[in-house]
Amino acid sequence: MKKEHIINVKPFKSKTDLNNFLTELKNSKHGQRNVLIAKIGLTTGLRISDILKLKVSDIKNKTQTTIIEKKTGKKRTIYLDNIIGDIINYLNTLDNTSEWLFPAPSDNTRHLSEHQYYKILQKTADLLGFDFIGTHTLRKTFARFFYLETKDISTLMTILNHSSQKITLNYIDITEDDIKASLKTFNPFI
Numbered sequence: 001m002k003k004e005h006i007i008n009v010k011p012f013k014s015k016t017d018l019n020n021f022l023t024e025l026k027n028s029k030h031g032q033r034n035v036l037i038a039k040i041g042l043t044t045g046l047r048i049s050d051i052l053k054l055k056v057s058d059i060k061n062k063t064q065t066t067i068i069e070k071k072t073g074k075k076r077t078i079y080l081d082n083i084i085g086d087i088i089n090y091l092n093t094l095d096n097t098s099e100w101l102f103p104a105p106s107d108n109t110r111h112l113s114e115h116q117y118y119k120i121l122q123k124t125a126d127l128l129g130f131d132f133i134g135t136h137t138l139r140k141t142f143a144r145f146f147y148l149e150t151k152d153i154s155t156l157m158t159i160l161n162h163s164s165q166k167i168t169l170n171y172i173d174i175t176e177d178d179i180k181a182s183l184k185t186f187n188p189f190i
Contacts, residue, residue: 010132010173011140017130018042018141025124033102034120036083036090037112041138044078045146045159047071048118048135052111054101056094059087072161144172 012018026035040051049070058065063084066077080087098108104116118135125133139160147156153165162168 008132009134009136009140011137011144013144013173015145017128021124021128021130021133024127025120028120028124030105030120032090032093033112034117036086037102037117038138039083039086040078040080042142042145043080043082045139045142046076046078047139048114050076052102052114052117055099056091056101057099059101060091069161074161140171140173143168144174147172147174 012021022035022038025031025038028034037048037051040046040054041048044051046067047070050067053070054067058067059080063081064077064079066075068074069076095108100108100111102112104110104112114135121133121135121137125131143156143160146159147153147168150156153168156172157163157165157168160168160171162171
């Protein structure tokens, strides 16, 4: 019986680690594509299944677009302003023979599969010694950094379609160390 490779997928906690990961990802084969997929996940919080099924027409000449999420069936508007330069540069490299934004390398009538992208992420993670990376790392990292910047758990719950704060806080991996660090610098008198 083949043993499965099971990891505990977590968000990046350090922007330095995240940037090192993106740099290494950029150095991989199809690096520009791989980084854009990651950046879309990191700036929108979309699941990888929704990112990979984007079509060129969904984002070309747009700063926002509306999609139907695969898992929930709900409409979701995503904002692309922060990565528009990356999108334009990437679109300039496409051969225009595929409707897919991220066509499969061997068959541009299909999009890159989740499993193919997972393998790309794993190879990069292995190079850097990260043992917590999976396709959901992108969405979890978006959620963690959104929360740490805004402290707006209600909006984040809505974005992620979570039913409770406890689920969301667990999802973004808020730990005792995070709480301790916040409390050490908390000062109600300033």
